[in-house]
Amino acid sequence: MRILFVFPNIDCGGVKPVGLTSIMNSCRAAGHEVRLFDTSFFDTKYIIENNRYLGLNDAGEEILNYRHIDVSGYGLIQEKKDVKEELFSALREFQPEIVGISALSTEWKLARHISRAVKTFNSSIYTVLGGIHAYADPVGVITENSIDIVCIGEGEICFIDLLKKIEDGGEFEKTDGFWVKRDGHLYKNQVGQTVHNLNKLPYLDYDFYDDRLMFRVYNGSVYRSGDQVITRGCYRKCAYCLYHTMQQINSDNLKLRRYEIDRIIAELSYLKKSYKLNFFRFQDATFLSLGQSYLRELADSYAREVGLPFVIDVSPETVSKEKVRALVDMGCVAVGVGVETGNEKIRFEICNKPIKDKTIFEAFDLLNSYGLRTVSFLLMGFPMETLSSYWDTVRLARKAKVNAPTLCFVYPFKGTKLRETAVKMGLFNENAEEMEQIGYARGWPVIKNPNIFVDEYRGLFRTFLLYVKFPERYWGEIKKAEKFDEKGNKVYQKFSRIYKEEDLYNSFFPEKKMIVI
Numbered sequence: 001m002r003i004l005f006v007f008p009n010i011d012c013g014g015v016k017p018v019g020l021t022s023i024m025n026s027c028r029a030a031g032h033e034v035r036l037f038d039t040s041f042f043d044t045k046y047i048i049e050n051n052r053y054l055g056l057n058d059a060g061e062e063i064l065n066y067r068h069i070d071v072s073g074y075g076l077i078q079e080k081k082d083v084k085e086e087l088f089s090a091l092r093e094f095q096p097e098i099v100g101i102s103a104l105s106t107e108w109k110l111a112r113h114i115s116r117a118v119k120t121f122n123s124s125i126y127t128v129l130g131g132i133h134a135y136a137d138p139v140g141v142i143t144e145n146s147i148d149i150v151c152i153g154e155g156e157i158c159f160i161d162l163l164k165k166i167e168d169g170g171e172f173e174k175t176d177g178f179w180v181k182r183d184g185h186l187y188k189n190q191v192g193q194t195v196h197n198l199n200k201l202p203y204l205d206y207d208f209y210d211d212r213l214m215f216r217v218y219n220g221s222v223y224r225s226g227d228q229v230i231t232r233g234c235y236r237k238c239a240y241c242l243y244h245t246m247q248q249i250n251s252d253n254l255k256l257r258r259y260e261i262d263r264i265i266a267e268l269s270y271l272k273k274s275y276k277l278n279f280f281r282f283q284d285a286t287f288l289s290l291g292q293s294y295l296r297e298l299a300d301s302y303a304r305e306v307g308l309p310f311v312i313d314v315s316p317e318t319v320s321k322e323k324v325r326a327l328v329d330m331g332c333v334a335v336g337v338g339v340e341t342g343n344e345k346i347r348f349e350i351c352n353k354p355i356k357d358k359t360i361f362e363a364f365d366l367l368n369s370y371g372l373r374t375v376s377f378l379l380m381g382f383p384m385e386t387l388s389s390y391w392d393t394v395r396l397a398r399k400a401k402v403n404a405p406t407l408c409f410v411y412p413f414k415g416t417k418l419r420e421t422a423v424k425m426g427l428f429n430e431n432a433e434e435m436e437q438i439g440y441a442r443g444w445p446v447i448k449n450p451n452i453f454v455d456e457y458r459g460l461f462r463t464f465l466l467y468v469k470f471p472e473r474y475w476g477e478i479k480k481a482e483k484f485d486e487k488g489n490k491v492y493q494k495f496s497r498i499y500k501e502e503d504l505y506n507s508f509f510p511e512k513k514m515i516v517i
Contacts, residue, residue, distance in 0.1 A: 004035050004099045005208070007039065007209075010039070010055070012077070013057055014214070016227045019155070021204050023155045025205055026159070037114075038210055039110065039114075041212060052439065057071070064496060074212060076217075096125060099125055105413045115129065115146040119146045130150070135245055151192070152179065153250055157193045158175065158193060174187060177189065178192070206226070214277075218279065219505070224277050227280075230264055233256045234256075235289065236285075238353050240413075240417075261297055261301055265302060265306060280309075281311055282310055282313075286318060287312035288320075309333040311333060314336070317363075334373035334404075339376045342393030342394070352417065357396065360396065376402040378406060379409070381410045382418075383418075385449055387460075402468075409442065409446065409457070427447050443462070466478045
C-alpha cells in the first residue's frame with residue numbers, strides 16, 4: 001500500500017521523532033511504499049495562530065540559554081508557503097491510500113488542518129492519527145470528522161496489522177491498538193502490542209526527512225545530528241507528563257525495554273556513516289535508568305565503534321559515580337537533569353516527583369566534578385506557586401552550579417494529572433484549546449495564579465538567568481529589569497550584553513569582579 005506519513009512539525013530545530021521514524025521504516029520493511037510530508041520548514045503560524053510560540057532555537061536565545069548563531073547558510077528558515085497547496089501537490093503525485101499523522105499536542109491544530117485538507121482532496125483516503133496527542137485526547141481526536149482512525153500506543157506492530165487487513169479487505173475496524181470509525185459506528189479496540197524486543201525493529205533511516213533537519217544547533221555550534229533511543233519506557237509518574245497516562249493505558253510502558261548492545265551499536269554506526277553524523281541526541285526518558293554493568297559495556301563499545309559526542313536526559317536519583325564515569329568514557333558532553341522546581345513541596349505534591357533537594361545537589365556535584373556540561377530542566381507557573389518558590393528555584397540552580405539552567409512555563413496538557421488539578425482548582429479552563437484562547441509558549445503562563453500576575457511572571461522569567469548567573473549584590477539592579485518599561489528594558493539590555501560578553505552560557509560571573517552600575 002501507499003502511505004503518506006505527515007510530520008506536522010512547527011519547529012525547524014533539528015529534531016527527528018524516533019517513534020515516527022521507526023514506524024515509517026517498519027512499514028517500508030513490510031513492503032509498503034512510504035513517503036513523508038514534513039512541515040518543518042514551512043511557516044505555519046497562520047495556521048496554529050499562536051503568535052507567542054517561539055521555536056527551540058529562538059526561545060533559547062530569548063532567555064539567554066543559547067548563543068546567537070547565524071544559521072541562514074544551512075537554510076534553517078521557515079518559508080511562507082501554502083501548506084494546503086503543498087500537501088495537494090504531494091497527494092496528486094503520490095496518490096496514497098492512507099495518510100498517517102503523528103502529532104504532539106502542540107501540533108494538533110496543524111495536524112487537524114492537514115487531515116481536513118486530505119479529506120477535501122479525496123474523502124476516500126483513510127486518515128490515521130497517532131503520537132503523544134492520541135494518548136492525551138483520543139476522544140477529541142476521533143470526534144474530529146476528518147480523522148478516521150486513532151492509534152493509541154506503539155504503532156510498529158499494530159499498524160502493520162491494520163494495513164494488512166485493509167489491503168486484504170478484512171474487518172480492519174477490529175484491529176487492536178486503534179479506535180476506528182466505520183459505517184457510522186465507533187470501534188474502541190484494546191491497546192496494541194508493545195514492542196518488547198526492540199532488536200527486531202528495522203534500523204532507522206532518516207532519508208524520509210529534508211536533509212536540513214539533520215542540522216542541530218547545540219552550545220554555540222551546528223552539528224549533523226542523529227536521534228535515537230537506547231531504551232523505551234519510563235517508571236516515573238510525573239503529573240505534568242503524558243508518560244503517566246501512557247502507563248495507565250498500557251502498563252508495559254512502566255517497563256524499561258532496551259536494545260542489545262551489539263544491535264544498537266551496529267545501528268548507530270550505520271547512521272553515523274550513512275548520514276555523515278558528528279553528534280547524537282538520545283531521546284530516552286531517563287538514560288541512566290540503564291543498569292550499571294550494561295552501561296559500562298555500552299560505553300566501551302560506543303567509544304570504540306561510534307565515538308561521537310552526545311547528550312542525554314536523566315533523573316537525579318539515577319546518577320552515580322560509576323555511571324557518570326561510564327558516560328565520560330563513552331563521550332557524553334552534556335546531561336540534562338529533570339529538576340522541575342527548587343521548591344521541594346511543589347516537586348512532591350504538584351509534580352508527583354518525590355526527589356529531595358539533597359539528591360539533586362549530589363547529582364549535579366557528581367556531573368560537574370567530571371566536567372560534563374550540566375543542564376537543569378526547570379518549570380514555573382504551577383498552581384498556587386508563590387514568589388518564594390521562584391526564589392527556591394533560583395537558589396537551587398546557583399547552589400548546584402548548573403552550567404545551563406533552562407526554564408519554561410509549565411502547560412497543563414490534556415491527559416495529564418496536572419491538568420486535572422488545575423481545572424479542579426478553577427485555575428484553568430478545560431475547554432481552553434477548543435475555545436482557541438491560548439496555546440503553549442515557553443515564556444507565557446497559562447495557569448491562573450492569584451499570587452503572581454502575568455506581567456510579574458514574565459518579568460521573573462526573563463530575568464531568571466541573570467539572577468542565577470550574577471552575584472546577589474546585583475539582584476537589586478536586576479530587579480528593575482523585571483519591568484517591561486523603558487528603564488527595565490535598558491537594565492535588561494545592559495545585563496544581557498554583559499552576560500554575552502562574559503560568555504556566561506556555561507559559567508557564572510566571578511564573585512570578585514565588579515560591574516559599573
